[in-house]
Amino acid sequence: MEAENGAPERVIDTLLIVDDEQDMVRLLKRVLEPDLGCEVRTALSGEAALAILEKDPVGLVLLDVKMPGMDGLEVLERIRRDHPWLTVVMMTAHGTISLAVQAIKTGAYDFITKPFDHEALLWHLTKALERSRLLRENRVLHRRVHQSQAFRNIVGKSAKMQRVFEAVQMVAKTDVTVLITGESGTGKDLLARAIHDLSDRQAEPFVAVNCPAVPENILESELFGYRKGAFTHAVQNRIGLFQEAHCGTLFLDEVGDISTTIQTKLLRVLQTKEFKPLGDTKSIRVDFRLVASTNRNLPEKIKRGEFREDLFYRLNVLPIELPPLRERREDIFLLVHHFLEKHCRAFKRPLKKVSSRLMELFFRWPWEGNVRELENIIMRGVLLAPAQEIDVEHVGLKEELRERPCLVEESAELIEYREAKEEVLRKFHENYLEKVLSATQGNVTHAARLCGLERQGLQQVMRRYGIQAEKYRENMDDSASS
16 A cells, blocks of 8 residues: 555564675675575666666665766656655765755765775664655555544544544545445545545635536536527536636546436446537547445346446446444444534634433434434534533423333333432443543543533443443454454
């Protein structure tokens, strides 16, 4: 797997020595390998060195300037072009100021002359290896930050969401067409944007088309563009969305709702990467990556003759399914916390929390509107709750709560009120804390923050009901090792 600019994901400390003098190469390998504590590889020509770099990870190159065939400066230029992250130290027995300046300008990190002073050579190479490590760490950090930014609006620690994230990271760097499926409100548009942000096209346009929102006759002109005079109101040329997405990503949201006429024309563009604007006789060639989404059952639409089978197979190259919220309830705590922070900040309100009563309702709610429904409820609470705590009545769910079945199970005989109350509280706390600790993987501090409790208060409740955080850390370890 590779990081930015083709740099390997993990580069071990390996020194590559490039010199046409075989005795010199053997001597340097023998003395440097133990003193630097790294693996030393050798090449007797520039061509051999470039072949090694194409196949194996290397952290540092010690490169001779004067070599027959491809000389060191030429090799340096090729390294800077193909491996710009790689540190290169030049060496020569013919050192001049002008040659040193030329090597540094070309991209060498350092320049040393023969014959070598052993201690000075070690000092120069140690510094160069330190630079390589810092560059490598910086690339890894940059990649992690970039990935976290790409997924910043998609919250989830559940196993199903982790599989979604893994699929996105595997496919993002390719140009493979992706079909995102899932119910309305699951965040298909956010996932499409994440695929673009993690791709090599991230600096180019991301063009999103909400297919059901655009009437068929307008959608065609929006996609393909038109020339002045193509129809009654075409008073000037207009480029289409295919052309706007050139070199970038085109996202067709809810593609299952487009008409069969548009499907036919879309299929032709996907096959040829060419199209004609309305009213034009010349084809335009475009280069874009296609991501599509749908909440429809496309195989069923194919059976009914409502969707072209050949287009389906063009779109369904790599399917990614977003699970509904009711199938990943362990993410509710994280989502609630995320939306509270987001909307309190947006509406310039002090950070609020959700009552345990409302949170308990969230875990029993059917979530037909999925994550979007949850976000709307939290937004409503942030705006309408007069105090710091958002409760059921602040978000308009009071009647629905009353209609829910009672928590006290029916029994053949009545028990005392106090005993019944304690039984209800015990079941509630076990259920509630199980979800909190599962969501936070046994992290009590994080769980307390999500609950709106002090850490000591949460620990006291856990002790009272015999709930151990370690159990959820063990579950995490088991799932990681399976």
